[in-house]
Amino acid sequence: MAALGTYAHVRDLALNLTSRELKGKYKRSVLGWCWSLLNPLATALIFTMVFKVFFQAPNPSGEPSGLSNFPLWLLCGLLPWNYLANSLNGATESLVANANLIKKVYFPRQVLVVANVASWMVPFLIEFGVLALLLLAFGNFVLPWLPVVLVLILVQTSFVLGIGLILGAVNVYFRDVKHLIAIVLQALFYATPIVYPLSLVPVRAVLFGLDLPVRSLYRLNPMVPMVEAFRDVLYDLRLPPFGDLVYVSAWGLGCMALGQLVFRRLEPRFAEEL
Amino acid sequence: MSGLAVSVKGVSKRFRLYHERNQSLKASLVRGRRSRYEELWALRDVTLEVREGTTLGLIGRNGSGKSTLLKTMARILRPDTGRIVVDGRLSALLELGAGFHPELSGRENIFLNGSILGLGRKELKAKFDDIVAFAEVEPFIDTPVKDYSSGMYVRLGFSVAINVDPAVLLVDEVLAVGDEQFQRKCREKFADLQAEGRTVVIVSHDLGAVRDVCHEAALLEDGRLEQTGPVGEVIDHYLGRVHHDRLDDGSLGARWGTGEGGIERIEVLEFGGGPAARLRTGDPVVFRLHFDTTEPIERPVFTLTVHTAGGVHVTAPNTRDAGLVPDEVKGRGHIDLRVERLLLVPGTYDLGASLTDYTGAYQYDVRHRAFRFEVVAGSPAERHGVMSLGGRWEGLPLER
Ligand SMILES: Nc1ncnc2c1ncn2[C@@H]1O[C@H](COP(=O)(O)OP(=O)(O)O)[C@@H](O)[C@H]1O
Numbered sequence: 001m002a003a004l005g006t007y008a009h010v011r012d013l014a015l016n017l018t019s020r021e022l023k024g025k026y027k028r029s030v031l032g033w034c035w036s037l038l039n040p041l042a043t044a045l046i047f048t049m050v051f052k053v054f055f056q057a058p059n060p061s062g063e064p065s066g067l068s069n070f071p072l073w074l075l076c077g078l079l080p081w082n083y084l085a086n087s088l089n090g091a092t093e094s095l096v097a098n099a100n101l102i103k104k105v106y107f108p109r110q111v112l113v114v115a116n117v118a119s120w121m122v123p124f125l126i127e128f129g130v131l132a133l134l135l136l137a138f139g140n141f142v143l144p145w146l147p148v149v150l151v152l153i154l155v156q157t158s159f160v161l162g163i164g165l166i167l168g169a170v171n172v173y174f175r176d177v178k179h180l181i182a183i184v185l186q187a188l189f190y191a192t193p194i195v196y197p198l199s200l201v202p203v204r205a206v207l208f209g210l211d212l213p214v215r216s217l218y219r220l221n222p223m224v225p226m227v228e229a230f231r232d233v234l235y236d237l238r239l240p241p242f243g244d245l246v247y248v249s250a251w252g253l254g255c256m257a258l259g260q261l262v263f264r265r266l267e268p269r270f271a272e273e274l
Numbered sequence: 275m276s277g278l279a280v281s282v283k284g285v286s287k288r289f290r291l292y293h294e295r296n297q298s299l300k301a302s303l304v305r306g307r308r309s310r311y312e313e314l315w316a317l318r319d320v321t322l323e324v325r326e327g328t329t330l331g332l333i334g335r336n337g338s339g340k341s342t343l344l345k346t347m348a349r350i351l352r353p354d355t356g357r358i359v360v361d362g363r364l365s366a367l368l369e370l371g372a373g374f375h376p377e378l379s380g381r382e383n384i385f386l387n388g389s390i391l392g393l394g395r396k397e398l399k400a401k402f403d404d405i406v407a408f409a410e411v412e413p414f415i416d417t418p419v420k421d422y423s424s425g426m427y428v429r430l431g432f433s434v435a436i437n438v439d440p441a442v443l444l445v446d447e448v449l450a451v452g453d454e455q456f457q458r459k460c461r462e463k464f465a466d467l468q469a470e471g472r473t474v475v476i477v478s479h480d481l482g483a484v485r486d487v488c489h490e491a492a493l494l495e496d497g498r499l500e501q502t503g504p505v506g507e508v509i510d511h512y513l514g515r516v517h518h519d520r521l522d523d524g525s526l527g528a529r530w531g532t533g534e535g536g537i538e539r540i541e542v543l544e545f546g547g548g549p550a551a552r553l554r555t556g557d558p559v560v561f562r563l564h565f566d567t568t569e570p571i572e573r574p575v576f577t578l579t580v581h582t583a584g585g586v587h588v589t590a591p592n593t594r595d596a597g598l599v600p601d602e603v604k605g606r607g608h609i610d611l612r613v614e615r616l617l618l619v620p621g622t623y624d625l626g627a628s629l630t631d632y633t634g635a636y637q638y639d640v641r642h643r644a645f646r647f648e649v650v651a652g653s654p655a656e657r658h659g660v661m662s663l664g665g666r667w668e669g670l671p672l673e674r
């Protein structure tokens with residue numbers, strides 16, 4: 001086979017599909033790309049209102065950075081979360097939305113999921129750049145920490161990609177997946193310390209008459225150490241606990257491997273099931 | 275080099291036909307597993323070889339598995355048994371412009387579609403001008419393709435696919451699109467590809483075209499490979515069978531289309547309106563196409579086709595070439611083609627008819643050889659070939 005399936009071809013294809021997704025996203029909207037920035041800012045504003053004005057929550061203070069700013073603290077967790085949620089929603093639909101292509105042309109189908117995740121990564125990186133500038137403006141010198149951030153983004157991407165491959169492939173057979181994932185993501189949003197600090201989760205508590213190590217159970221959710229790690233690096237300016245990094249990396253690699261496995265099993269019959 | 279471009283060995287393909295096609299978890303939970311389905315073998319143990327540099331025509335009735343075979347060759351479908359080996363880069367023209375994004379410009383879509391079909395960025399850059407020129411869309415290259423006419427759309431799709439530079443090209447029924455001029459260009463391009471020694475596999479209902487273009491043909495019947503060999507033999511065998519079928523059930527030839535509207539019936543009438551009992555060369559005759567539509571059809575084109583019983587395509591007058599394009603037709607009705615002198619020589623002829631959109635790309639109904647009639651000797655009293663020129667000899671030194 002001359003070109004099909006070679007690395008260069010797959011890369012070109014992924015880039016082209018990504019740019020198609022990106023161009024499609026903001027076509028015909030007046031503010032276009034600005035929405036990518038306005039959305040998280042609006043969310044940050046809403047949660048700041050709720051937590052600062054209504055609940056009178058104290059500002060989390062950065063240790064050792066000394067930063068004390070609720071909206072920035074919120075954005076450090078919110079942006080990675082949005083990247084995860086958008087990518088998983090998008091990846092779930094990515095194969096069904098391209099049914100016509102899958103039925104008429106052969107190409108490595110994984111590229112569709114990859115391109116979709118990549119098309120959410122681009123706005124995420126832009127938002128991230130703006131957040132980094134804001135942090136700098138508020139006196140947090142984040143520049144030396146950026147390599148760690150890149151590693152975190154990489155780990156989260158492989159996590160998202162692995163799960164996205166599974167969701168996209170299963171959604172070809174069961175279209176319920178997209179409804180299910182919306183609910184799961186909503187639950188997960190509140191099971192992750194994004195709008196509240198981890199310290200609010202009790203270490204132990206009695207639930208259903210059982211004395212449970214609630215905090216440890218809570219931390220099984222890989223997005224908990226993930227979001228905490230992003231905050232450690234960006235808000236507090238400190239290295240995340242080594243154990244956490246190993247834990248999330250294991251999730252990233254595990255999901256990626258499982259994603260490949262499931263996708264390859266389900267891939268051969270995509271063209272006829274769609 | 276084995277000399278084989280495509281080798282299909284013992285390929286079977288099974289589809290699942292779901293009784294209740296709601297892909298929901300609830301349905302599967304209720305039933306325990308996924309919805310119940312019946313199996314349909316679209317291909318059964320097909321073994322076929324296509325030698326390098328030859329053009330093979332796949333023929334057979336609707337549903338006989340031609341498209342399925344092509345899609346397994348293109349790796350879009352995976353066979354349940356057997357193996358397919360393709361030597362060299364393959365490009366499949368199953369649908370022109372599949373993967374075009376309506377909001378993107380022609381230029382952006384060329385790069386997108388090209389990379390989907392397997393071309394690298396560099397190759398595409400080198401071929402860009404050729405692609406645009408062949409599709410004849412230069413002035414609109416930066417316009418979103420959603421504003422293209424359907425003719426421009428398929429031309430661009432064809433142009434990208436054909437420029438992939440495939441060693442093996444698979445074509446499914448897409449050649450009958452676009453206007454006459456573009457079709458001629460496509461045929462020339464095909465001749466070029468054949469001359470360059472590319473391998474081509476074509477699925478087409480147009481047996482005349484298959485006979486013209488292909489070296490060999492393969493006849494599929496109900497998923498089985500019935501016959502392969504030189505194109506003439508296979509087509510004759512097939513036509514013999516089609517005729518038997520027609521005699522069996524009255525009037526049936528191949529028929530396909532999207533179905534929003536259809537040609538219900540074809541009648542052959544005398545000028546007065548009564549059915550023509552017997553037609554002689556030179557007689558006046560009216561061909562009446564009865565149509566019925568379930569939805570209004572915009573800018574329709576009606577075509578009448580005439581084939582000899584042997585499969586030679588005689589002529590295909592259509593309303594677009596005649597400059598008659600109504601804004602729309604809807605409901606039931608009929609149109610007539612009045613012929614002052616029927617210039618067919620004595621023989622057996624088959625009529626077909628089609629209803630398409632203005633470009634011919636969108637086919638509502640195509641009926642292939644649906645009505646058979648006989649022509650007997652009349653005036654001019656010619657007997658050879660398929661038709662008379664209707665001329666008169668003059669100038670011979672004949673005694674009066
Ligand atoms: N995706 C599919 N799912 C179920 N049945 C299919 C599918 N595609 C084709 N078939 C069935 O397989 C048979 C062969 O179809 P096809 O290859 O399209 O025939 P042809 O191209 O010769 O008209 C038909 O009975 C058709 O209904």
Ligand SMILES: [Mg+2]
Binds near residue numbers: 340341
């Ligand atoms: Mg077909």
